[in-house]
Amino acid sequence: VSAGLVALVLGLIYLQTSAAVHANELLAAVLWKVFFALVLIIGVVAWLFVLAQQSRRAAEEETRRQTTLLIQEIDAHKRTDAELQRAKEVAESANLAKSRYVVGLSHELRSPLNAISGYAQLLEQDNSLPPRPRDQVRVVRRSADHLSGLIDGILDISKIEAGRLYLSRDEVRLSDFLDQLVGMFRLQAAAKGIDFVFKRPPVLPVVVYADEKRLRQILINLLSNAIKFTQAGHVQFVVHYRSPVAEFEVIDTGPGIQPDDLERIFAPFERGALGVSQPQTGTGLGLTISRLLAGVMGGAIKVSSTVGTGSTFRVKLLLSEVTNPRREAPVDAPVYGYLGPRKTILITDDDPTHRDLLREVLAPLGFILLSAPDGPGCLALAQHCRPDLFLLDISMAGMDGWTVAETLRSAGHHQARILMISASALEAHGAPLAQPFHDGYLMKPIDIPRLLETVRQLLRIEWQYEPEQTPPPQWKPDSATRPPVKYIEELIGLGQLGYVRAIQLKLDEIGHEHPEHADFVAQMRTLVDRFDLDQYMATLKILHSYDH
Template sequence: MATRQRILRIRRDYNRWVADESMEDYALRFTAESARKWSAFRVANTALGSISFLALEAIGGALTVAHGFTNSVAAILFVSVLIFLASLPICHAAARAGVDIDLLTRGAGFGYIGSTVTSLIYASFTFIFFGIEAVILAAMLDSFFGVPLWLGYILCAVVVVPLVTHGISFISRVQTWTQPVWLLLNVMPLVALLVANPDWIEGWTQYEGERGTGGFNLLAFGAAASVLFALITQTGEQVDYIRFLPPRERQKPWVWWGALLAGGPGWIAFDVLKLLAGSFLAYAALRAGLSVAEAVQPAEMYRLAFGYLLASPTLVLIVTSVFVALSQIKINVTNAYAGSLAWSNFFSRLTHSHPGRVVWLVFNIAVALLLMELGVYNTIEQVLFVYSNVAAAWMGALVADLAINKPLGLSPKGIEFKRAHLYDVNPVGVGAMFLSVIGSFVAYYGFLGALAQAMSTFIAFGIAFAAAPAIAWATGGRYYLARKPRAAWAQRSGLHCVICEHEFEPRDMAYCPVYTGPICSLCCSLDARCGDGCKPHARLSAQIMTPLRAALPEGVIAALLTPVGSFMLVFLSFAATISLVFLGIRAQTPASAHLDTAFWKAFFVLLVIGGITAWALVLARQSRLVAQEEPRRQTSLLMSEIRAHQRTDAALQKAKEAAEAANMAKSRYVIGISHELRSPLNAILGYAQLLERDTAIPERRRDGLRTIRRSGEHLAALIEGLLDISKIEAGRIELYRDEIRFPEFLDQIVQMLRLQAEAKSIAFTFDPPERMPEVVHTDERRLRQILINLLSNAIKFTRAGGVTLRLRFRSEVAEIEVIDTGIGIAEDDLARIFEPFQRGANSHAPSTPGVGLGLTITKTLVEVMGGDIAVWSRLGEGSRFRVRLLLSGKALRPVEAERPITGRQDAQRPLSVLVADDDAAHRALVRDLLEPLGFVVREAADGAECLALARQEAPDLYLLDIAMPGMTGWELAQRLREAEGERVPILMVSANALELAPPREGQHHDDVLPKPLSLPALLEKIGTLLGVTWTFADPAPALPAPGTARLTAAQATGLRQLAAIGYVGGLRERLDTLEREAPEAAPAIAELRGYISEYRLDAFLAALPQEAPDA
């Protein structure tokens, strides 16, 4: 399984910067259809800006002076036709595919690395002709204004840079602004010259040149044509603009074809006129008395012509200067732009790096400037003669593939330019070009005679044109595509690159198995780490080794792959290259024994240098391979480990899903069981509250009722605790700000937990503070839960001794301590007892029920309430838990005793309540509560019955259970609201806490209450909804504060006598009797009970009053 590599952030930022197409102008990639936003006319006009270069006049003039009118014009016309025919398929294919000349060459027979050579040829053309134009302008500045040539070269080079940085978007504006002015200045002086000297035309046509060859001469024609054929590379510059033509489908056919012909191959038609103009102007300059050197200078030509148009010499000088400068700028923005693209393509494949097209723009201009300063352009005719052979070989193979191979099916349709889909070298184009160059240079150096030497450029073109189809047929065209693009992507509008994360059209994307995702052509070209994992068979090394393994024994192959064998191959390559260079130089120099000796010495010196360089390269490569092998091996191990982790993660994910499913099932069970428990508990608590309010109940039975109610409330709290577990797991706990009568609250807790302690025959002691607030504000249910959890745990793990609840206040911060004499907690367990499902590891601990969530819930609740919890413990001695919470109190306000409701002040007003619940016990409870208070209660077992009763009667309040068979309470509330509007309030009741949230589509009720019902809370909400004013019973006398009421001396006497003889059973019965007779002494009696339960009779006796206060 392939794993996507991690791409460092700096790499992503780098690629994003290069992806700024306002400056990059789609270098290294095809021109997206979305970027072809200019009109066909504007693109063609921009491309035609290249016809302004004055080198054409210089070449036309130089050829005419050298070979005469007949040979020069014949060569001009013949080469122009040939270039037009060759340029047409090139420009057409580039415009359809939206690719520059380099990308076109890749897909038309040369391959990804094979087209590197042609990029170098093309880049050379751009800086050669950039230099020619700059030299023309610099010569004019020197001649007209005395500017030194070296400074003129710099000025001519630098002025172009800011015009080209933003590509065609700015170049098109430059060409549009300057085109009319340039055309006017180009045509008017020629017309003036012809009008003034019509007879010069005849003299021009009869001019035989300085060599006086007379008539047509094949050798002179061939020499002139070879120089002119170097202009075929100009087609590449036209392609760099034509690729921006809008798609043919979005244009009218005649508009699209007109723009293509004008801006593409049509450039040569305009250039023919300029070549002929240069030929005529050179003759006119000679006729006017200028020297041969001056006659071939475009600046001198046009100064002569403007002299016939303008009378003022100063004005002639100014206008000529403007024209020459304008021409030079118009063509050199194109030369510089095309050169920046060529160098970008060249270096990106060799170095897998692309600092940006603007960098190569400056580099291209710097190379041209260097050659100008070195004076290379003084021998430009010879340079162009040699260059035209190489350019012809390239163009011949390219044209053959587009015009012959593709129509005949010898190569795939379309142009594939992406590295991921191409062989590094395609033998069709590279092989044809190699054969062509060899043949043409054999002819050029005179081995085939003078005629072949003169026609070497055409020999180069012809060999390449013929060899490309032959090689394509011989290889079956299998070296064009290393793999096919994904057909399904063609239907998509765009894809995101996994490296730079930009979106590109599908034609610019390839699937990368190394990065396991789509990758754009730019990121693919610049990647140096993938090792061509998508096409290992198409790498250059594999293409070389495959035929060698088939032709040579395995032992020879192994020897060649050793460091020595690699050195011999590299050294022989250097030696061959040095030999060819020296042969070429020697062929251009006269024979001389001294020169031969110097050449041999230089040759051997270079061989030594080449040998040293070869060893350095081979050893560096070996070091690099070793360095790469270690990371590759480590990466392989890492990937194996990653796959193992992935398998483990998959197993963990399955286990996690199973655990989550089990947890969800548990949560559903908890919710379901809590609902089932709440329904009967609602009846228990409800009737317990009703019975407590019944004055007919004997006082001796009220303690039992209170115990029933408190136990029921405890059970309800336990149910809430179960739901709290689910809430804690979901990270969702709600807090409420309740007003608690604190002494009564603590008394309930103490009485409840004292029963548990007595059941285990251990003492339970409550140590209250000296001063305690009557009322505190906090969440009553959460505080109760904290205290019960801690005290229950302490009682559970205490075998002998006792449990103490100690309370202290510091300002409004309550410090609650639960101290026990139990088994204690090991020091290692103290850190984990608060974790879910964790219990102490004490082997002496008694087997007690529990799942290990009590302390987890306690700690979570304490922290949520803004407090903290701490624990100290020693094995065998006991534990001490301390909780600190903010309990803001109201100590100064007297607390009113709770008064039961006895009726309504407006009892004469009839009020009816319609109760809808499928639980008959709940309906009966509500009826028993409300009917004594003057309410008429109607009952319905389900939603349908409720709707029927609502139509028959007009209740004042609806009390609806949420979970009913058939129609739910929410649905019933919606139906009632739709029928009656907001007139009658609706109170929702449910035993399921999770059902209390209304559905999302709307709220159709006024309030909600959970089961089991708190009767005071129910009456309070009914009073609010119906505007009822309640009547209350007289308040019960307030109990004295804990510890203030004492037994009388007479009461204490009987207790002292029983304690003296150790009759514990009698003491308990006597205390029960005293509690019924003197309820105001209940706190003192409770304290005495604690001593009895601990069998501390000495403390019991000490707590009794010594004398009667009324004595």
């Protein structure tokens, strides 16, 4: 088309020019040359135009194909996101169901455990109880404490996994805290016949900020594992402090941990291959909880071990020093009353066993005690008397403890103190826990010293403590027939090993076979119960010298 238009234009030029000019042949030759030159140019331009059009069409087709693929990918992502959202909802629903189950199971276990632990504590404080039954009661209390610790451990794992574990900011007197731990585990190590070595830095802060319960839980788990799995040698507890980082090392000479088990032992209910063969392997939750708690507290736990040589656990935590600590007076002697006017306490619990337990604890101290089986009964009693302190169970049929507390506050009992007592975990109560209807919260099973300290703080009273009891009169060798020398030598050998349980069994054997040595057995049992092994050994050596 372009070439035809050019030819038409050149033909018109030739016709117009040839009429005026007589050199037709020369003009025709020039126009033909111009035409052929323009045809070449037109051909090249036309070809370039065709190529551009083809390229544009190919680009448009590729764009449409890519757009289609992108739309398909977006649809696939939408379907994947929808499936992930459904899976997330299912997982959250399952996790919520698990948490509800664990919390409900905790409540059902803590309710009977509260009576077991509470009455065991009361019996253990009864001085009229003979030594042997008191030892049996002590075993019951320790077993109840162990079961309570297992419940707390399962709850802690559930709360940490759900991200609902809350740390408290306590003022911990570090030296006293460490001395308590060392005193407890030194006795356990001595009873097992191994050495317990404690090394502390020359300078330690007096008071640090930490969650005392969680810190104690971590160290108790590590130290108890070290003593449990060490059959011979020693356990070292080493403390380093460089403000504000504290490092605790627990070093033992146990069987060690295989390299493949160094990470597996931190999984729930898992144990190392070498530890399974040891007696009393535990539940397998201690290290799991310790690592999780250390992570929540901003620290970490590391372990190194050599099979056949021992293991070393290192815990690093942030423990900042308290510049102005508050003063607290420790309670060392038993409480038998309080100073000032008599106070009235109203106990509300739907379980009569729990009401009786609280009555057994508080009645001997001089309080005026009232009790109600439910919320309406509590409100009815509160209208006729003005209690100074309400002890409210939370989970009650009909009207729960939170509703009772709110009703008491709205009824004008603003001066009275309200202490909530529950077997459910703290997180089970949600928002009501943060509302200003109550002044304190205690978990079941109730720890009697903690209960008394909370009552003292809420009522602002001062306890009267029993004076220190005079020590029992020393048993003298000539006051009764001395036991046979073979028994004395066996008891001396067991004392050198520090095997307290074996000493108690041997004393039982002597008391059963030789009733005439009852005074000797009673005196030795008193020393062993106090873990006064130095006086125990001194007395036996005196007896042994009389026979030689």
